[in-house]
Amino acid sequence: xxxxxxxxxxxxxxxxxxxxxxxxxxxxxxxxxxxxxxxxxxxxxxxxxxxxxxxxxxxxxxxxxxxxxxxxxxxxxxxxxxxxxxxxxxxxxxxxxxxxxxxxxxxxxxxxxxxxxxxxxxxxxxxxxxxxxxxxxxxxxxxxxxxxxxxxxxxxxxxxxxxxxxxxxxxxxxxxxxxxxxxxxxxxxxxxxxxxxxxxxxxxxxxxxxxxxxxxxxxxxxxxxxxxxxxxxxxxxxxxxxxxxxxxxxxxxxxxxxxxxxxxxxxxxxxxxxxxxxxxxxxxxxxxxxxxxxxxxxxxxxxxxxxxxxxxxxxxxxxxxxxxxxxxxxxxxxxxxxxxxxxxxxxxxxxxxxxxxxxxxxxxxxxxxxxxxxxxxxxxxxxxxxxxxxxxxxxxxxxxxxxxxxxxxxxxxxxxxxxxxxxxxxxxxxxxxxxxxxxxxxxxxxxxxxxxxxxxxxxxxxxxxxxxxxxxxxxxxxxxxxxxxxxxxx
Numbered sequence: 481x482x483x484x485x486x487x488x489x490x491x492x493x494x495x496x497x498x499x500x501x502x503x504x505x506x507x508x509x510x511x512x513x514x515x516x517x518x519x520x521x522x523x524x525x526x527x528x529x530x531x532x533x534x535x536x537x538x539x540x541x542x543x544x545x546x547x548x549x550x551x552x553x554x555x556x557x558x559x560x561x562x563x564x565x566x567x568x569x570x571x572x573x574x575x576x577x578x579x580x581x582x583x584x585x586x587x588x589x590x591x592x593x594x595x596x597x598x599x600x601x602x603x604x605x606x607x608x609x610x611x612x613x614x615x616x617x618x619x620x621x622x623x624x625x626x627x628x629x630x631x632x633x634x635x636x637x638x639x640x641x642x643x644x645x646x647x648x649x650x651x652x653x654x655x656x657x658x659x660x661x662x663x664x665x666x667x668x669x670x671x672x673x674x675x676x677x678x679x680x681x682x683x684x685x686x687x688x689x690x691x692x693x694x695x696x697x698x699x700x701x702x703x704x705x706x707x708x709x710x711x712x713x714x715x716x717x718x719x720x721x722x723x724x725x726x727x728x729x730x731x732x733x734x735x736x737x738x739x740x741x742x743x744x745x746x747x748x749x750x751x752x753x754x755x756x757x758x759x760x761x762x763x764x765x766x767x768x769x770x771x772x773x774x775x776x777x778x779x780x781x782x783x784x785x786x787x788x789x790x791x792x793x794x795x796x797x798x799x800x801x802x803x804x805x806x807x808x809x810x811x812x813x814x815x816x817x818x819x820x821x822x823x824x825x826x827x828x829x830x831x832x833x834x835x836x837x838x839x840x841x842x843x844x845x846x847x848x849x850x851x852x853x854x855x856x857x858x859x860x861x862x863x864x865x866x867x868x869x870x871x872x873x874x875x876x877x878x879x880x881x882x883x884x885x886x887x888x889x890x891x892x893x894x895x896x897x898x899x900x901x902x903x904x905x906x907x908x909x910x911x912x913x914x915x916x917x918x919x920x921x922x923x924x925x926x927x928x929x930x931x932x933x934x935x936x937x938x939x940x941x942x943x944x945x946x947x948x949x950x951x952x953x954x955x956x957x958x959x960x961x962x963x964x965x966x967x968x969x970x
Contacts, residue, residue, distance in 0.1 A: 485639035486796075492805030493638060493812070496675070497649070500668045500813050504656030507664040517846035519593055522661035522853065523828045524746045527588065531755045533666055538743040538756060539763045540669035541822070542569075542734065545630030545815035548676070548770060553787035555774025559701070559711035561719055563771055564727045569764040572731040577757035580735060581750030582897045588745075594825075595741055595893050596833030602896035605904030606837060611911050612889045613833035616738040619886040620826045622878035623737070624863040627815040627822075629788070632867065634808040637792035643868050649812070650819070654860045657820045658853050662746055665820035672817050675810035677766065682803070683794070684769045690798050691779040697772075700779035713775075722930055722941040729945035733887040738825025739818060819860070827855035877927040881919060884929060884945040888914035888952050906960035914952030918944050 520527060529537065547565070554562035583598065592598050596613035600606065628646060635645050656664050688694050698713060705711035715723055734740060747753050777790040784793050791811070795804040831852040836843050843851070892907045921931050921944045930941040 486801050486804070488801035489805035489808065490638050490640070492802050493809045496671075496806065496809035497812060500671055500816065501652050501656065503667050503671065504653070504660060504664040504816075507656065507660035507667040510660075510663055510667055517849045519828065519831065519845065519848045519852055520591075522849045523593060523824055523831075524742065525662040525666060527746055528748050529666060529743075529746045529752070530748055531752050531759075534743060534747045534752055534756050535759055536669040536673050537662075537666045537746070537817075537821070538740065539760060540665065540672055540814075540817035541739045541743060542760075542818075543676075543763050543767065543814075544627055544818040545811050545813075546626040547767070548811050548814055549630045549633050549788050549791055550626075551767065551771050552773040552777070552791050555771045556777045556790045557711065557774075557787045559705050559713055560715050561711075561723060562774060563768075564723050564730070565771070566764060566768050567724075568727040568730040568734070569767060570761060571728060572734050573757045573761055575731060576735055576760075577754055579894055579897065580744050580753045580757070583741075583893070584744055584747060584750050584753055586897065593745065594738070594829045594832050595736070595889060596829055599892050599896070600833070600837075603892070603904040603907070605908065608892055608904045608908045608911070609833050609837065611908060611915075612892055613829045615885050615889050615911075615915065616829045617826045619882035620738050620822050621859070621862060622866070622882050623739075624819050624822045624826075624859065625866040626879050627819040628863060628867045631812045631815040633788050634792055634811045637789070637796060638805075638808060643864075646867070647864060649816075650860055650864055653816050653820060654857050657823065657856055657860075661853075662742065662821065662824055665817045665824075666746075668813065668820075669817050672810065672813040675806070676814060679807045679810045680766055680770050683807075684772060687773070687776050687780075687794065687798055691776060697775050697779040700781075701775040704778040718938070718940060720940075722943065725943035725946050726929070729887060729943040729949070730883060732890060732949070733883045733945060736886045736889050736893065737822075738829055739821040742821055742825040742828065819863070823856040823859040823863075824852075826859045827852045830855045880927065880929045881922055884918040884922060884948055885915055887945045887949050888918065890949065891953055891956055901960065902956060903960055903963060905963055906956040906958075909959045910952040910954075910956030913955045914948040917951055918948030921947065 551562065551565050556562075586592065586598055586601070590597075590601055592601060594613065595616060596609045599612045600609035628650070631649060632646055635641075688697055691697055691700075702713050705713070735744070744753060747756075773791055773794060774787075777784075777794060780794060780797060782790060782793045782797065784790055792808065795807045799807070831848050835851050836848060840847065888911050891902070891910055895902050895907075922929060925931060925944070929944050931944050931947055932939050932941050934940075
């Protein structure tokens, strides 16, 4: 893939990046409240986002720059197995439809801002609250770093090497997020998603015509997989369970992350969330089309050193410079929206469930907002340092762990919406087993998220996140059964 400076592509890229930068700063005046010195206004947009804003915002932080780069890269590398992202982004929306309006109502009625707030309100346990909050922050950090990986990939394709362009982009992001809070990514998401739709629809419509049609695309990909002896257009017999459990586990984890919950809590009604659960699968269609770019990379006979370079290389090779610049701008902006929401979600957790809980219980609304703003800057700097001083692989490995970790907060966050039977000691014990047991399994498997299991027949592999969640729930039930009679006797 060429890394020579392309003045036309860079000019188009800079134009659109400047456009969203202006929008980011304008956002502080968009639907301006009486004051931004309140965490509800800065961190949740006043809890007043309607159907369309929520659709763009949740879609914007769910389908990220790294997704746009990584899903086609995975399909390019392993074939059909890389399509697990499609069923999980279908399965997740019935879960959203049923669960998230209840969670939104609990948060709205009680003024909760984070998952930690909900858990403390339900169980009155600072320990369980802290476990949920820490898990959210730890799982989010590598996710933000991966947005930088996606942006760095397109900057490299433009010939802009080194850390400086990336640092400048995220300094700009930090400044307008600091001033406008959640309103900034919400407003930018409109532009970002429209650009992404244009790029993907244009790509899947025109690239195959340049490569001899879809028949040749699939034939070329099949030949490439056979030549290297791995990957396939179809799942192998030993991949079915791994594929299904990875899709289910990813779906259950997706809306446990602080950034997706922030989008939910910022909605103006439970009905808005239900409408979005119906409408958001449109992004899944987009993701399916996007994944096909991985197969097209084989048909185009690209010369890339990493699968992550497939999407940028396709646009550089098959489109004029101005459209490549437009596509790269869309991907880079696709990093800004989720990174902003992720940093806001993490800073909300730190402010409400650590700072206010342990450092300054009497913090005013303005004090909370100030701490959240400062924390959001620290989170972005931390993500930049991860990319600058650690190999990219560490960020990717940590993100795989992040999905397993965040899944362990589901029992504490969701079960209390339907039943008061569970108690904090059981849920905390379950979290400990799931969190550390899942981490151990990933470690002994070479930082891979799958565990081989043999039940007397042919061995199969299962997503570790689901195994850890099952252990989490079993331990929570057992501890609850043991402690409930003791409490009654007392």
